[in-house]
Amino acid sequence: MRVLQVSAELFPWLKTGGLADVAGALPAALARVGVEVRVLVPGFPALRDAFQPAQAVAPVALPWSEGRAALLRGTLPGLDAPAYLLDAPGLFDRPGNPYADTAGVAYADNHRRFALLGLAAARLAEGVDATWQPAVVHAHDWHAGLACAHVSASRARKRTACRTVFTVHNLAYQGLFPATHFAELGLPAAHFAMEGLEFYGQVGFMKAGLHFADALTTVSPTYAVEIQTPEQGCGLDGLLRRRADVLHGILNGVDYALWCPEADASLAQPYSADAPQGKAVCKAALQRECGLAANSQAPLYGVVSRLTEQKGLPLVLQILPDLLAAGGQLVVLGSGDARLEAEFAAAAAQHPGQVARRTGMDEALAHRIYAASDVVLVPSRFEPCGLTQLYGLSYGALPLVHSVGGLADTVVDCTLEDLAAGTATGFAFREFEAHAARRALRRSLALWSRPAEWAQVRQTAMRQRWGWDTAATRYRAVYEHAVCGV
Structure with a gap:
């Protein structure tokens, strides 16, 4: 089966969060279960330069x-199959x-930039590349949501039989734009409707994916249930409940070729x-690197995250005095x-030797923090899947x-x-x-x-395996059902 994966990010070339990790790891996993995958990405500089x-x-x-735009076919180092790049320098x-x-x-023309990505996916679905045509377009998150709408429009015009799968990575980010922008999206006028991509008078890219896709997935079984509730449905819970029969919760995996402390070149040992x-x-090395007191007996807690309220970082600040008082x-x-940046900076200034702060996203440093930490903090208000905790498990950071x-x-x-059963791997709380x-x-x-007991729980945690092969097998089944209805 031929599948076109559409994503705005792709690890290791362009990453702002977990979406890039998923988009980067899934093609190889799908290939192992017999799916022929090609990726379509926008021509951002980092991707264009590697292409x-x-x-x-x-x-x-x-x-x-x-302006101008063109589809290019080529390769990205490390991807075994050809890739497509949407070349549109002006965008x-x-x-x-x-x-x-x-x-x-946010760029004022984001609606144009990502509408064009969806339009390019539809052109590939129509067979514009005479050498390869997908049976399924798999669109990731709101940036690719209009791919489902454009493919649906192409099917209505009898230009393709391609089916679509839409994956929600985070329902809170919906890609909402003023209704006045609809005319620039290249879609039939009838698509701007309640049974379409209209969302409370706006254009909703996320809603387009949820409404027009033949199958829906999200990145964990529990999140698939949660987004059907008013509390976490972000105004789309009614639509998701109506489409529950085609909604699948498929847990993200970890690429253990990249996230394995036994073979991680960024670690001290x-x-x-x-x-x-x-x-x-590794802990002693990070304490030196970050200016923390050299103390093997002090439990080291790590945060590797976007500093946002959604990630529960205010809770970390609230419990920080207890953490520090305990050494x-x-x-x-x-x-x-x-x-949040200012508050963590103030904590680091007030407690030198106990609190260290680094800004930005440094991939190698992230690996070193997981390796050094005894506990990784992930107190998110909501978390579709989360990769941080999976990386923590692999590195023995509970x-x-x-x-x-x-x-x-x-x-x-x-x-x-x-603890008695030997299944404990961390610490969880239910009330936010x-x-x-x-x-x-x-x-x-x-x-x-x-x-x-700590050593036993750590060993149990490190032996957990959340690889991509199980997820890839489930995605293949979703693709097959979307195409064949079986």
């Missing part, structure tokens, strides 16, 4: 008057991240579940909300999580029962409140005071 050799496939007509050749300028202000001694070396240390890597979404699916709390997070923190400190 080689580029062969023109066809121009892409713009729904507006100015994609810009500084900043894929969605905003260097000041963090490799280690494994059965030979964990190197973890202490713990905290290292934070990330950037985002200016207030996750402390708010039990929602994929966090609930992957972390077993250190209750007395689960400081007092609940504080109790989970105290459980982690209590376990830390019992080294033999």
